[in-house]
Amino acid sequence: MLHEIKASRSNALPNAQSELLFARGRSVFPDGTTRATVERDPTPRYVMKGEGAYLIDVDGQRFLDLNNNFTTLIHGHGFAPAMDAVSRLLRDGTCFSNPTAHEIDLAELLIDRIPAIDQIRFVNTGTEAVMFAMKAARAFTGRSCIAKIEGAYHGSYDWAEAGQGSTPFTWGSPEAPIAVPSYVGTPPTVADEVVILRFNDAEGARRRIAAAADRLACILLDPMPSRGGLIPPDPEFITAVIETARQHGILVVCDEVLNLRQSYRGSSARYGIEPDLIAAGKIIGGGFPVGAIGGSRRVMSVFDGSTDRAKVAQGGTFSANPVSMVAGRVSMEAMTEAAFDRLEAMGDRLRAALTAAIARHQAHFVISGAASLFRIHPKQTLPRDYRASYPSPQEAAAVKAMSRFFINEGIILPAGAAACLSTAMTDADIDKIADVFERFLATTPSSNGEARK
Structure with missing residues (x-):
């Protein structure tokens, strides 16, 4: 009992x-x-x-x-409106190779709320969302390297993982943090393509971004990294990152997979950040697997394969599956x-x-x-x-x-x-x-x- x-x-x-x-x-x-x-x-x-x-x-x-x-x-466990909506849907089918209206419904809701998103693509996980955001930045800029915050978690993609599990024995000097690989066997070239920034170090961010500017496609920024301490960002740090990125044509990718729950319009809007791309997930799936990449039409155009081969081909057998789309829409409508x-x-x-x-x-x-x-x-x-x-x-x-x-x-x-x-x-x-x-x-x-x- x-x-x-x-x-x-x-x-x-x-x-x-x-x-x-x-x-x-x-x-x-x-x-x-x-x-x-x-x-x-x-x-x-x-x-x-x-x-x-x-x-x-x-x-x-x-x-x-x-x-x-x-x-x-x-909404906690077993949120009734989402469960009822999914129950009604199940007999109609759970996944198709064709699109459904459900993906448009959720996309319109998110675009209406989040200022930085003009267009969006759905995937299955936060890891995929970050991965495709990075690929989009590389395709758009023609550069291959990324910068990211020391200790921040961005899922399981080689470059996004670098530096997320650093320890006092491996993280290097405060002035030059090391892009420590996340797992044994990581290609050594990964560390060469990742610049690690210390959170809330405005001067260090300006210096390290500028030094690698000609190689950097994007700065991967979590406005309040959970594994990095769930610490509020200093406005000076945010300003340093954004200004230096804009000065050198580097895209800003905000990872809001976790922190989208910080406000109705997300954490970027909360902290005055205007990113080029946003990676989302978690709460937007209503308890089912989901991820999303959204941003300006200009940058999101790299996914457009309607007239020619897309610069970044993004598919996924279960991407935008109707179960996640319906549960996500109902859950987000209630938020x-x-x-x-x-x-x-x-x-x-x-x-x-x-x-x-x-x-x-x-x-x-x-x-x-x-x-x-x-x-x-x-x-x-x-x-x-x-x-x-x-x-x-x-x-x-x-x-x-x-x-x-x-x-x-x-x-x-x-x-x-x-x-x-x-x-x-x-x-x-x-x-x-x-x-x-x-x-x-x-x-x-x-x-x-x-x-x-």
């Missing part, structure tokens, strides 16, 4: 069915699962179903979900300006409550984030970039202990990157998160090694 997790429970939660499934998974998958991002401590928690803001695992335990499939589910405002108000209230708890306990934690996103850093001051947010072994242990405390209190808190809210959450859910964090701080050793009472 399903049951609520009691807030007073302090011992590890039962995980028997998940352990059985993980044993089966280890016999068929190289590390037991099919995604490197799946958290395990030491066993991943297998899900049976989702209900609004909550998950129910195979052991019958119920959890408030602050992961939402890596920020994808802005009105009022819905975004409500989510942001909840996010502001939660970040303020967490910050107040830190002050009361004089704890070495700090909160970053914006809109419906937040991250808890085991730091005394707010980091300014990836290097400053990188945790020491002791800090990493503190984050793991915090995530473990939260799971034992019935809340799934992502251990590494962005935690997020959904429209399915209530004020009571926000209060619960703040209360659990307060109780975690009360049990955490202070700077002098004593537990706080």
Whole structure:
């Protein structure tokens, strides 16, 4: 029988069915699962179903979900309008080689909202969206190199991955960050074609972009990189990147796969950025696989193959499939300006409550984030970039202990990157998160090694 997790429970939660499934998974998958991002401590928690803001695992335990499939589910689980629309669609067919009206409907909605998008193409994932945006920039400029932010995650494309997992042992000097390959066997030429910029380093950005200007097709910019710390951008840094790019004819590609959820018009508009291309995904698919590349007609023309061979041929067996298009349209229609405002108000209230708890306990934690996103850093001051947010072994242990405390209190808190809210959450859910964090701080050793009472 399903049951609520009691807030007073302090011992590890039962995980028997998940352990059985993980044993089966280890016999068929190289590390037991099919995604490197799946958290395990030491066993991943297998899900049976989702209900609004909550998950129910195979052991019958119920959890408030602050992961939402890596920020994808802005309405939480099983959003009824989208599920009803998809249910009606299924009997008509789930994928075709021909286009449908559904892709036009979603495209029109996104173009109407996002100032930088005049035209759009749909793909299946955020990785594909970034990949094709980079290909478009290369085709448009005739250059092959890219610049990107150190520590920022942009999916699984060789050039986009460079520098995303750098460590103090590999990232190089502050003045010349190294484009560290993401996996063993990456062609060595990849590093030669990627310029790494430190987030919020305006002077360094101007210098490094200008030095490689004749080779750079684009600057890949996440306005608030989640793996880079979910840190707000300095206006001076944004200005430096945009001005230097414009001066040298370099395209600006904003990766909003995650951060599109920051406002009704996206994060580029929020931070005053006018990119040439935007990569989108996650929330625009309504819980189904999706990605999109959008931008000015001038740049998007590289995909046009109507009169001649396109400079960039972009297909995809499941691109613009009607299931994702319908679910995405219905979900995004429900994300009105009022819905975004409500989510942001909840996010502001939660970040303020967490910050107040830190002050009361004089704890070495700090909160970053914006809109419906937040991250808890085991730091005394707010980091300014990836290097400053990188945790020491002791800090990493503190984050793991915090995530473990939260799971034992019935809340799934992502251990590494962005935690997020959904429209399915209530004020009571926000209060619960703040209360659990307060109780975690009360049990955490202070700077002098004593537990706080």
